Amino acid sequence: MTDPLSTELLEVALEAARRAGALLRDGRPADLGVAATKSSPIDVVTEMDIAAEQLITGFLAEHRPDDGVLGEEGASSTGTTGVRWVIDPLDGTVNYLYGLPTWAVSVAAERDGETLVGVVAAPMRGETYQAVRGGGAYCGGTALRVRPAPPLDQALVSTGFNYVAAVRGHQADVAQRLIPRLRDIRRGGSAAIDLCDVAAGRLDGYYERGLSPWDYAAGGLIAREAGAVTGGRPGERLSGELTIAASPGVFDPLQALLEEFGAWHD
Numbered sequence: 001m002t003d004p005l006s007t008e009l010l011e012v013a014l015e016a017a018r019r020a021g022a023l024l025r026d027g028r029p030a031d032l033g034v035a036a037t038k039s040s041p042i043d044v045v046t047e048m049d050i051a052a053e054q055l056i057t058g059f060l061a062e063h064r065p066d067d068g069v070l071g072e073e074g075a076s077s078t079g080t081t082g083v084r085w086v087i088d089p090l091d092g093t094v095n096y097l098y099g100l101p102t103w104a105v106s107v108a109a110e111r112d113g114e115t116l117v118g119v120v121a122a123p124m125r126g127e128t129y130q131a132v133r134g135g136g137a138y139c140g141g142t143a144l145r146v147r148p149a150p151p152l153d154q155a156l157v158s159t160g161f162n163y164v165a166a167v168r169g170h171q172a173d174v175a176q177r178l179i180p181r182l183r184d185i186r187r188g189g190s191a192a193i194d195l196c197d198v199a200a201g202r203l204d205g206y207y208e209r210g211l212s213p214w215d216y217a218a219g220g221l222i223a224r225e226a227g228a229v230t231g232g233r234p235g236e237r238l239s240g241e242l243t244i245a246a247s248p249g250v251f252d253p254l255q256a257l258l259e260e261f262g263a264w265h266d
Contacts, residue, residue, distance in 0.1 A: 006132045009064075009083070009109040009117040013218075014130060016059045017121035020052040020089055020105045024096070025123040027051070032097060045090075045097050049073055052089035056107065060085055067109075072214045083111050088214035091120075092190030101125060106192040108217035118218030120192045129196040129222050137199050137225035144226040147201040149249025150183075155204035157246075157254065158186040158194045162210045171209060174263045181257060191243070195219025198245045199226035205246030205254050209264055216243050231255065233264055 002010075032044060053073040060069060068079030071087045085107065090096060092103030101124035109117040120129045129144070131137035137144040149155075159175060161168045175185055186203065188194050192215065194206040199222045216238050220230050229251035232242040242264040246254050258264070 002132050002135045005083075006116050006135070010119070010130065010132055012060065012063050013085075013107040013109060013117050013119040014128065016056045016087075017105045017107045017119045017128065019059060020055050020107075021121040021123040023055055024048055024052055024090060024103075024105070028096065028099075032099065045093055048096075049090045049093060052105065053087065056085075056087050056089055056105075070213065072212065083109055083116075085109050086115075086214050086217040088192065088218075091192040091215060092188075095189045100189065102188050102190050102193055104190050104192045104196075106214060106218040108214075108221065110217065115217055115221040118221035120196050120218050120222060122190075122193055122196075125193075127196075129199065129219075131199075131218075131222040131225040133221060133225070135225070137222045139196075139200060144196075144199045144222070145201060146198060146223075146227040146247040147204055149247040150204060152250060152253045152257075153181060154183050155246075155250050155254070156183050156186065157205040157207065157250075158188055158197065158203050159206065160187060160189065160191055160194070160208040160211075167210065170265075171263075174258070174261045177261050178257060191215040192219040195223045195245050198228050198247070199223045205244070205250045207242065207244045207246075207254065207258055207263065209240075209242055211238075211240055211243045220245065234259060 053071050066081045068084035069077045088106040096103040104122045107119045116133050118131045129139050161171050197203045223245040228245045230245045232239045
């Protein structure tokens with residue numbers, strides 16, 4: 001049974017994510033992606049990103065004023081309750097810039113380093129994913145469950161690439177070595193949504209290097225509560241060094257290959 005604190009945190013997270021998602025969806029200029037190589041559209045995206053974070057932090061200040069906050073766009077406070085909100089107001093900024101639907105608002109609440117609640121709202125999909133630690137994962141009213149694990153050579157795996165060219169080049173080398181060992185690789189552009197797609201059985205696995213806590217805090221919990229295994233390098237948790245989420249049976253061989261191929265370093 002969900003404890004009262006987690007129930008309250010989930011309600012707050014759902015409403016904060018809903019409001020930020022609506023702001024981003026409704027406030028995006030229709031022609032934003034037309035001049036995507038110029039600085040002005042990027043500035044607009046940055047402004048929307050910051051506005052969404054300010055909306056979330058303002059909502060949290062109203063409803064949970066004594067909690068800590070860690071946000072991608074600079075929000076940072078310690079708080080006094082032991083609860084910290086970890087937020088990514090716009091995960092998938094390049095997709096958002098170009099008018100692709102795969103972007104999300106990610107809101108998680110953690111206590112003592114453990115994520116208690118995670119919400120990922122994907123407005124252009126019309127989907128909101130949610131999980132409470134120990135309470136399962138859901139999209140709307142539908143319970144989420146990972147796919148039964150196939151052999152690795154039949155696994156569909158997603159990844160992402162860094163903005164730094166040298167890092168991206170190494171990641172491409174790792175992906176090139178992985179492709180013959182898998183069914184195929186996808187690149188969605190939003191870590192939060194990739195993690196939720198593992199939870200929903202739309203992917204067999206996902207890995208990425210260079211993520212920040214706000215990228216995987218909510219999605220990682222949602223994946224785990226749907227039955228996925230998550231981790232980083234062998235024996236380690238999710239981290240910026242390496243983030244992996246996969247169906248049981250896919251996780252271990254995928255992690256072994258990523259270790260063999262040095263996915264976690266240049």
